[in-house]
Each structure stands twice: as C-alpha cells, then as structure tokens.
Amino acid sequence: MGIKPRLPESCASCRAAVSVELKKVVDRCPAGLGQMLRYHMGWQDEQGQRRDGESGKFMRSTLCLLSCEAVGGDASEVMPAAAAVELVHNFSLLHDDIEDVSCERHHRPTVWRIWGQAQAINAGDAMFALAYLALLGLEERGVPGEMIVSAVRELSQACLDLCEGQYLDLEYERRLDITVEDYLDMAAKKTAALFAVSASLGAYLGRGDERVAGCLDLFGKELGMAYQIHDDLLGIWGTEEVTGKPADDISQRKKTLPVVYGLQNSRGEQKDRLAELYGRETIGACEMAEISRILEQTGARDYAEKLATQYYSRAMTQLEASGLAASRQAPLGEIASFLLKRDF
Amino acid sequence: MGIKPRLPESCASCRAAVSVELKKVVDRCPAGLGQMLRYHMGWQDEQGQRRDGESGKFMRSTLCLLSCEAVGGDASEVMPAAAAVELVHNFSLLHDDIEDVSCERHHRPTVWRIWGQAQAINAGDAMFALAYLALLGLEERGVPGEMIVSAVRELSQACLDLCEGQYLDLEYERRLDITVEDYLDMAAKKTAALFAVSASLGAYLGRGDERVAGCLDLFGKELGMAYQIHDDLLGIWGTEEVTGKPADDISQRKKTLPVVYGLQNSRGEQKDRLAELYGRETIGACEMAEISRILEQTGARDYAEKLATQYYSRAMTQLEASGLAASRQAPLGEIASFLLKRDF
Numbered sequence: 162m163g164i165k166p167r168l169p170e171s172c173a174s175c176r177a178a179v180s181v182e183l184k185k186v187v188d189r190c191p192a193g194l195g196q197m198l199r200y201h202m203g204w205q206d207e208q209g210q211r212r213d214g215e216s217g218k219f220m221r222s223t224l225c226l227l228s229c230e231a232v233g234g235d236a237s238e239v240m241p242a243a244a245a246v247e248l249v250h251n252f253s254l255l256h257d258d259i260e261d262v263s264c265e266r267h268h269r270p271t272v273w274r275i276w277g278q279a280q281a282i283n284a285g286d287a288m289f290a291l292a293y294l295a296l297l298g299l300e301e302r303g304v305p306g307e308m309i310v311s312a313v314r315e316l317s318q319a320c321l322d323l324c325e326g327q328y329l330d331l332e333y334e335r336r337l338d339i340t341v342e343d344y345l346d347m348a349a350k351k352t353a354a355l356f357a358v359s360a361s362l363g364a365y366l367g368r369g370d371e372r373v374a375g376c377l378d379l380f381g382k383e384l385g386m387a388y389q390i391h392d393d394l395l396g397i398w399g400t401e402e403v404t405g406k407p408a409d410d411i412s413q414r415k416k417t418l419p420v421v422y423g424l425q426n427s428r429g430e431q432k433d434r435l436a437e438l439y440g441r442e443t444i445g446a447c448e449m450a451e452i453s454r455i456l457e458q459t460g461a462r463d464y465a466e467k468l469a470t471q472y473y474s475r476a477m478t479q480l481e482a483s484g485l486a487a488s489r490q491a492p493l494g495e496i497a498s499f500l501l502k503r504d505f
Numbered sequence: 506m507g508i509k510p511r512l513p514e515s516c517a518s519c520r521a522a523v524s525v526e527l528k529k530v531v532d533r534c535p536a537g538l539g540q541m542l543r544y545h546m547g548w549q550d551e552q553g554q555r556r557d558g559e560s561g562k563f564m565r566s567t568l569c570l571l572s573c574e575a576v577g578g579d580a581s582e583v584m585p586a587a588a589a590v591e592l593v594h595n596f597s598l599l600h601d602d603i604e605d606v607s608c609e610r611h612h613r614p615t616v617w618r619i620w621g622q623a624q625a626i627n628a629g630d631a632m633f634a635l636a637y638l639a640l641l642g643l644e645e646r647g648v649p650g651e652m653i654v655s656a657v658r659e660l661s662q663a664c665l666d667l668c669e670g671q672y673l674d675l676e677y678e679r680r681l682d683i684t685v686e687d688y689l690d691m692a693a694k695k696t697a698a699l700f701a702v703s704a705s706l707g708a709y710l711g712r713g714d715e716r717v718a719g720c721l722d723l724f725g726k727e728l729g730m731a732y733q734i735h736d737d738l739l740g741i742w743g744t745e746e747v748t749g750k751p752a753d754d755i756s757q758r759k760k761t762l763p764v765v766y767g768l769q770n771s772r773g774e775q776k777d778r779l780a781e782l783y784g785r786e787t788i789g790a791c792e793m794a795e796i797s798r799i800l801e802q803t804g805a806r807d808y809a810e811k812l813a814t815q816y817y818s819r820a821m822t823q824l825e826a827s828g829l830a831a832s833r834q835a836p837l838g839e840i841a842s843f844l845l846k847r848d849f
Contacts, residue, residue, distance in 0.1 A: 189665070190665065190669075194672045235814040254629075256627070259622075260626055278603075280675055282603060282626055283604065283671050284666055284668075285630075286668045286671075293657060295660070297657060306653065310644055310650050317634050317638050318634075320634035321533070324631035325534075325538050328627050328631075329538055331627065332537060497807070
C-alpha cells in the first residue's frame, strides 16, 4: 500500500518521445507566456530555471502512440497528434485549477497561485492554441490534408465535450440530487472523450482500418471511465503522496461517484447526515473523515471500485474485439492495468 | 458628437449572414453551456429568453467576407471562416472580461458577473473549440483539405498571438516604463493579428492570388492597429453611450497609447503627478479627470489621434496596392473609414 506502481516500459519510452515533441511546440511561445507553460509542464521552476522531470503520466499521448503501433502504424508520424492531445489535457488542467481553486498539482503550486488568475487563464488559452499548431505538424509528416482535417474535427469535438463535462462538474457542485446516471454522463464528457479520441486518432492516423479504430475508440472511452472513477476513489481515500495533491474532492463538494452513490443510496439518519455535512459552507478534516466513513458504510466505496473494474473489463473486451494480434494488444493492456493499479 | 455613425450597408448584410451561421454553430453546444454563449452573443437574455439584436459589430467576420468578395470569391463558401474569426474574437472577450474584471459589455452584465468566473472560463473555452468546428464547415463547402489545413494554421497562429498580446497587456498594467514601441508590439498581437488573419483568410479562401492576399493581410493589420488606438481614445474620452461600457481603461491602469505617450513625454511636475496618479491603489473619478487633462496637455490625445490616422492611411495604401478594381476596394474602404469614425 502507498507504493507507486512503476510506469510500464512502453509508457516510459512514449513519454520521453512525446516530451521532446512537446518542448519543440511550446518553444513557439514567446518568453513570458512560455515560462508559465514550461512551469506547468514541470520543465522549469518558478524562476525559469531548468528542472528535470515531467509533470504527469502522459497517459493520453501514450494511448495515442500505442494505438498507432497496435495497428502497425508509424508512431513518429503520429507524434503531432500525441502532442496535441497532451496539450489539450494540460490546457484543461490549467483552467480547471482556477475553476476548482486548486492550490497544488504534482506537489507544486498551480500556475494561477504564482502568476495570478488572469495570466493563468491566458496561459491555458495559449496551450489550447498550441495544441492545434502541434497537430498540424502532421502536414510535415506527409499526412494528407483530408486526414488532418478529420483529426482537427475529432479533437475539436472532444474539446467541446470536455468543456461540457467541466460545465456539468461545476453545476453538480451546487446540487445534492445528482444520480449515478448524471455522473456517468459528466465523466464520459469530462474524461472519457479525450481518452477515446487519443486512442482513435492513433489508430486512424496509423492507417488502421475503420472497424479496428472504432474498437480502440471504445477501448479509450471505457478506460477513461474506469480511470475517472479510480481517480474519484483516490480523491477521497488516496494519500497526497500518491496523487500529488491534497485529497480535496470532498471539500470542493465534487459530486464524485462515491458521493453520488452515497447520497442516492443511504437511508434515514445516515442520508440526512451525509447531505447535511456535504451542504456545509466549509468542510474540515473532521467532516471529511465522517463523510468518508459514511460512504464506506453505505457501500459507496465498494460500488465505485466494482464499477471501475467493470469499465476496465469492458475496455479489455473492446481491445480483444479489435482482433489485433495478442502481441499488439499487450502494450495497450499494460497501460490499462497500470492506470487502475495506482494505489491508495 | 455622441451620434453613432451608421453601419455601412455592406457591413450590415454581412453581419446578418454571419449571424445565421454563428447560431447554427453555437447550437452544437448543449443547453447549459450554450446558454452562456447565446447570452454573450446577445441572442438571449439572462433567463434564456430570446432577445432581438446582436452584440458587437462583427467587424472581423465582415472583413473576412468583404476580402473574399474583393478578390471575386464566393462569400457563402468562406462563411465558415468568417464565423470562426468571430468566435475567436468572442472567446477572447469572454476571457478578457474575467481577466480585466470588466463588469459590463454592450450595456449588459458580463458572463462572469452572472454565472461566475469558473463557468465563464469554461464558456470561453467552449467558444474557442466551436471556432474550429465552425472553420471545418469549409469541408462541406467543398474547400480542399490542404486549404483547410492552411486556414487552421493561420487561425491558430493568430490565436497564439492574441494570447501573447493579452499577456503583455496584463504585464504592462504593473509597469510605468512602457514605451510606445512596447505598446505597438502589444497591439499588433492583441488586436491586429486577428484583423489581419480575417482579411487574409477571406482573400485566400476566395481564391485571390498570393500577392493580393498579402496586401489584404497588411490592410487588416494596419487597420487593426488604427482600430486599437481609436479604441484607446474612446476608453479615455469616449462616452459610455457609444462604447457600451464604462470608460475604465484608466481605472484598470491599462497602458493605452495616450497613457504610454503621456508617461514617456511629460516632464517635471506633470510627469511625477501622472506617474503618482497612475500608481495609486484606486483611481476615482477625480483622478481620472485629472489624468485625462494632463494627457491632453502633454499632447498625448493629439499624438494618438494622429497615429490612428496614420495607420488608417497605411491600411488604405495597402488596399490600393492590391491593384483590385476600385469598385472592389470600395466596401473594404468603407468599413475602414467607419471603424475610425466611431465618435467620442
């Protein structure tokens, strides 16, 4: 318990390759604006000094590259799309941190804490624009215009889904009547859409056939759902050491799956108490402990764990349905199991 | 004085056509998120009830359509690009209003004042994603993939410039040592880049030749500079009736051209007084009146008016250099003179 599982070898090498591409793209950004982006990515400290290491696991770009390789494509050709999905993810993190008033990410102060909200909004916008410039690197790799246009369309639709998911996430904070179904709709947009497009772009641009790309798209989607629910569990029962940020989903009144399930399925006194605690102006450590205890008692933790496992299984079913050779499926299976193994 | 000049006929009809396209694009946005966008665009009130009229002059999209027609292109084919530049402009307004803590736009509360900062950031992001989805409408209009890819590239680069311009604008607020050159660099990115790409996309997608498209790009750029300086003048000496928002550039410590010039060119007591007033924690009505008086005395207002006229002339020179028939230049010339005629 509390031990970080090792990043699979194939993921580590994807991350290193994507990082090189990303640094080139971010270098297009002029100094001041670029500094915030480099800080956010973990390449520089607050003063602009070089810093070793990376922020984040680069799961979405890895999914893109591994999907490309799974269909027999050339990962170096698809690299611009991998960089693009990673930039979209990071643009959304920059803005989410402001929207959720999150003070830390990867054990470091968030960009808005250092440069202020206004510049952090701006940094996120720049990251968003860079995602498209990154994607257009496909042209230099000889990808035909029509395919690039399709890729731009898929990515933009995923971005719109992401905004809608974030919209719902924020709306739900104010409500206590969210159903599991509402939650799943939100998670599909907020998280699964970008996972899905990461995998499907890799397969599509890697010239996989349409049916296989469709399976990998669904693989990404189901995996994204599993990932989000797992993340919800970490947000309540995870340690800061593992997640890199305080477990503050509860204090932000996030309608994570365990909470939604708990509010829906608790009865009588327990239900009232949970609603009362969750409705308070400020939720301190004592309230948090009590809420997580009630959630365990109502079976919310078990339910969420089972649902995460179910989505994981569905993802694996899609991967098998692709009909790809087992050796080609393996790296994708490995990343999926890694994502669900992150410990409490 | 104080009378709004009439929108030229060609602009009014462009605006009506773009509005139809924009409404279709924004309809792709699910209800809650879409409501904020429709409110911002002026199509709905706060409660989601239909509202007649439009927010804004749609200058950028008009520039795009008129540039297309000037080179003999089919404006209906280029409509997706016109919608895209308008959406980019509006995404930036949504975020700028948060960044600048602006409470009103077009005589109405800004989106963040009604839905809060978090959802307003999110609404801007959705508008940004929609801009790309709008642009991809070019595909259904039969525009070849390679040309669409070029358009995506141009637009994305302009967005990045826009973020850089906004970055500088915010940075300058904290400084008193900004030079006219610094200011011009900021305005080129914050405003002129999107004007330039609006005109050049219209010409390029309208199948104008490269040299002509280059002239119209510069026409847009110079016009954008003139427009920004004119806007600065309105921000200090304009009436709320005309601008639709309080004249609060000074209270936000914006380094607009008159202020930059004034700080650079005043001497002795006047210089100290200006710096002292501009450095204050809060700038009230009395201070604002005194600052604008000092700026007039140091010749800052004259200087800015002359520079705006100069940029306008340069824009017209580029328009002539395009070599297009006078009748084709006319609507572009008309919009340029309209933009600089907006009254105090």
